[in-house]
Amino acid sequence: MKLKEILNLFQEHKILVNYQGLEENWEFKGKICTDSREVQAGDIFVCIKGLHSDGHNFIDEVKKKNAAFIVGEIPIDEALPYIQVTESRKAAALLAKLYYHNPSAEFRLIGITGTNGKTTTSMLLYRALMELGYCCGWIGTLGYYINDEHYSTHHTTPDILELNQILSRMVEKGVKYVSMEVSSHALALDRVYGLEFDYCLFTNLSREHLDFHQTMEEYGSAKKKLFEPTIQHKAVGLINIDDNFGRKLFEELKSVNAYVYSIGTSDADFIIRTEHNHLPYSTTGNRFSLQTPEGIINIRSSLLGSFNMNNLAMCAATLNLMGFEARQIEQCLNIAKPVKGRFEPVPNDRGIKVFVDYAHTPDAMENVLQACQDLEHKRILCLFGAGGDRDKGKRSLMLQIALHYANAVIITDDNPRFEDPDAIIRDIVAGTELWFPWWIIRNRKEAIHSILRLAQAGDIVLLCGKGHENYQEIEGVRYPFDDAEIA
Numbered sequence: 001m002k003l004k005e006i007l008n009l010f011q012e013h014k015i016l017v018n019y020q021g022l023e024e025n026w027e028f029k030g031k032i033c034t035d036s037r038e039v040q041a042g043d044i045f046v047c048i049k050g051l052h053s054d055g056h057n058f059i060d061e062v063k064k065k066n067a068a069f070i071v072g073e074i075p076i077d078e079a080l081p082y083i084q085v086t087e088s089r090k091a092a093a094l095l096a097k098l099y100y101h102n103p104s105a106e107f108r109l110i111g112i113t114g115t116n117g118k119t120t121t122s123m124l125l126y127r128a129l130m131e132l133g134y135c136c137g138w139i140g141t142l143g144y145y146i147n148d149e150h151y152s153t154h155h156t157t158p159d160i161l162e163l164n165q166i167l168s169r170m171v172e173k174g175v176k177y178v179s180m181e182v183s184s185h186a187l188a189l190d191r192v193y194g195l196e197f198d199y200c201l202f203t204n205l206s207r208e209h210l211d212f213h214q215t216m217e218e219y220g221s222a223k224k225k226l227f228e229p230t231i232q233h234k235a236v237g238l239i240n241i242d243d244n245f246g247r248k249l250f251e252e253l254k255s256v257n258a259y260v261y262s263i264g265t266s267d268a269d270f271i272i273r274t275e276h277n278h279l280p281y282s283t284t285g286n287r288f289s290l291q292t293p294e295g296i297i298n299i300r301s302s303l304l305g306s307f308n309m310n311n312l313a314m315c316a317a318t319l320n321l322m323g324f325e326a327r328q329i330e331q332c333l334n335i336a337k338p339v340k341g342r343f344e345p346v347p348n349d350r351g352i353k354v355f356v357d358y359a360h361t362p363d364a365m366e367n368v369l370q371a372c373q374d375l376e377h378k379r380i381l382c383l384f385g386a387g388g389d390r391d392k393g394k395r396s397l398m399l400q401i402a403l404h405y406a407n408a409v410i411i412t413d414d415n416p417r418f419e420d421p422d423a424i425i426r427d428i429v430a431g432t433e434l435w436f437p438w439w440i441i442r443n444r445k446e447a448i449h450s451i452l453r454l455a456q457a458g459d460i461v462l463l464c465g466k467g468h469e470n471y472q473e474i475e476g477v478r479y480p481f482d483d484a485e486i487a
Contacts, residue, residue, distance in 0.1 A: 001028045001098055009094050010085060013194075021081035022069055030068055032095050032161055039065045046092040047072035055088070071095070089160070093193035096164035103167035104195040107137075107175050110318065111182040111192070113226045114203025114240075116364045117311050118156075118181040121203060123339045124315045126179040131332035132324065137170040139163070140181035141358075142340065142468055146173050157186030160193065167195075184222040192226075197235045199318060200226050203310070205245035206363030220245050227253060236321055238314065241265060261290075261317050269293060270317040272309065290316045297326045300334050305343055305371030312336070341467025343368055346487045351457030353377065356483045358467025360387060360414070362397040365464055369405035378458035382406035383451045384465050385444070386428055388419030395427040399438075406462070408454065409438035412447035414465045415473040444472060448486045463487060 003026040010016035030042035036058035039045050045062045047055030047070065056072050059080075063070075069081035071091050076082055085091045097104075112122045119141050126138035126145065138145040143152045144166055151166075157180070158166060170178060186192050205220055227249065229235035237258035240246045242265070250260050261270035271291040285302040286309045297316050301308070312333055319329045338344050346354040353375065359365045365384065372380045382402045386395045402409045411428055413421050425440055432438075441447035448463060455461050463483045471478035 002026065003028065005098060006083070006095065009098060010083070010091060013090060013094060015085045015087050015090050015094075017075075017084040017086060019083040021079055022083070028068055032092065032099055034092055034159070034161065036062050039067050041066040042068050044068055044095060045070045046088055046095065047074075048088050048092065049073070087190070089190035090193050093160040093190055096161050097194040100164040100168040102196070103164060103171045104178075104197075106171045108177050108198040108322075109196060110177065110179045110199040110201065111195075111197045111226050112180065112201040112203065113182045113184070113187065113223050114201075115206045115361060116367065117203035117307065117314070118183075119358070120308065120311045120339045120342050121201065121314050122179045122181050124311060124333065124336055125318060126177075127336060128315060128319060128329070128332040129177045129179070131335070132328060134176045135174045137167075137173075137175045137178040138180070139166065139178065146170055146175065155186070155191075156181050156183040157191050160191045163191060163195075182226050184219055187225040188218075188222040197226070197229045199321065200229060200235050200237045201314060201318060202226075202237075202239045202243075202246055202249060203314065204240055204243040204363070206361060220248075224249060224252075227258075238270075238317055238321065240310065240314065241268060242310075259317070259321065261313055270313065270320070272313050286312060288313070290320075292317065292320045292326075294320065295326055297329050299330070301336055303336060303338060303343075304375065305368065306374070307367040307371065308343070339468075341469070341484075343371060344467075344484065346484050348487075350455070352452070352455045353460045354452075354455075354463070354487050355460070356463045356467060356487065358469075359384075359464045360398075362394055362401055365398050366401045366405070368462065368464065369401065372460045372462055373405060375460060376458075377460045378456065379407040380405060380460045380462065381408045381410075381451050381455055382462045382464065383410045383412060383447055384463075385412045385414030386424050387415045387465070388417035388421070388424055392427050395424065396430050396432070399428050399432055402464075403432070403436050403438065407437070408451075409436070410447050410451050411438065411440045412444045413442050413472070414444075415469075416475075417473050418475060444481065444483075445486055448483065452487065461487075 003022055004024040032044045033039045034046050034048050039062050045067045056074055071083045073088050075084055112118050122140050126136050129136045135147055141156045182192055227237055237253055239250045239260050241250055241260040241262050259269040262268035263272045273289040273291055288299050290297040290313055299312050301312055316329050341356055341358045344356045346356055348354055357368045359368045441450055451461055466483050470482045472481035
């Protein structure tokens with residue numbers, strides 16, 4: 001990787017301001033770092049302004065380590081090998097792209113964004129493509145997969161250096177398709193900048209992450225960034241126009257390579273059709289047809305819940321856009337199994353239906369509680385909490401939704417993180433009348449045992465919030481904890 005290549009790439013993306021103390025024929029052989037503690041002689045250090053610290057404050061420390069050069073956004077006076085850019089995060093992304101030889105261009109990359117449905121939709125696509133005989137990768141909330149091998153990560157979408165390293169590893173393993181969750185944080189923080197997406201999917205938008213984005217407008221703007229490749233005519237977009245934000249997004253993209261799906265809109269590219277006098281979702285799963293430009297795809301899936309109808313429809317539409325035949329799509333989606341922690345059934349011998357779900361937003365809780373109502377049941381019992389150091393405004397909304405759909409509710413701890421758990425509970429119950437049958441049991445294990453003791457044969461017990469997570473985070477420590485195992 002030569003300095004001239006780096007400068008040309010920065011110029012192409014219009015982020016280069018100037019550089020000093022470097023010769024254009026210089027060749028770089030070290031690694032790229034955004035953490036000053038990891039820098040060794042010959043490395044590149046990129047100064048990132050984070051939420052809690054600023055990499056520019058560590059320039060003197062890095063200088064003593066004999067870094068090859070430093071990339072930052074501020075001008076410096078001293079004679080130090082330095083490249084000044086307008087946006088350090090984009091610079092780090094481009095350096096990683098160059099260092100790992102642009103791995104995302106070596107396969108077909110599918111990016112899925114939206115508040116709800118990212119994990120299930122992306123995982124269903126990954127499994128479908130594996131079923132169709134392709135080497136595949138998947139990146140998301142559960143970590144990442146290269147074919148059948150699972151690896152852990154710290155974020156839904158890893159940071160840009162780790163992400164390019166993962167993608168490079170996938171290239172080495174012969175991967176042909178990668179299905180990837182793309183979070184709003186990743187988009188806002190340029191973690192996927194420079195990746196070459198072939199398909200960009202939007203599921204829905206509802207209240208979430210306002211602790212980070214501040215407003216729904218900012219949240220929506222972050223989601224829209226995924227579709228920049230579509231605007232540039234390099235990718236295919238697929239958008240749910242039954243969602244208000246989705247309709248607005250399509251209005252901005254309809255002159256380019258974007259398609260839409262809908263349950264009721266007659267002029268959509270992909271239309272969900274249900275059989276006469278038959279609910280598309282029932283106690284046995286989802287049954288519907290997807291009308292496509294090429295014909296009909298018949299879905300007969302055991303996945304429960306109307307939200308999974310949308311997830312399945314988006315997968316079927318995407319596979320259709322990729323060129324697969326209806327028969328192939330039906331074959332792989334009709335055998336799809338639940339994704340871990342997404343309306344995942346937990347077996348028991350008491351005649352109770354127990355489900356574990358990751359629902360931790362008002363909209364997600366409403367979706368999964370509506371799915372419970374569609375199932376045969378006597379009562380619905382719901383357990384949930386709210387994560388600490390996250391959007392406080394959604395907490396009381398989640399309780400109102402639980403009270404609307406459930407016959408009894410237990411409020412407990414989720415991941416308090418560094419926030420006072422009692423303060424979280426106060427936010428949840430603020431303004432709620434005391435007459436309804438609900439209890440507060442802070443200890444989550446005791447709360448799960450209590451709601452199971454309360455349940456009788458024919459009841460549904462829904463454990464919300466943690467889903468696939470196998471830990472509970474308290475004061476920066478992750479303690480082993482798994483809702484499904486305890487249930």
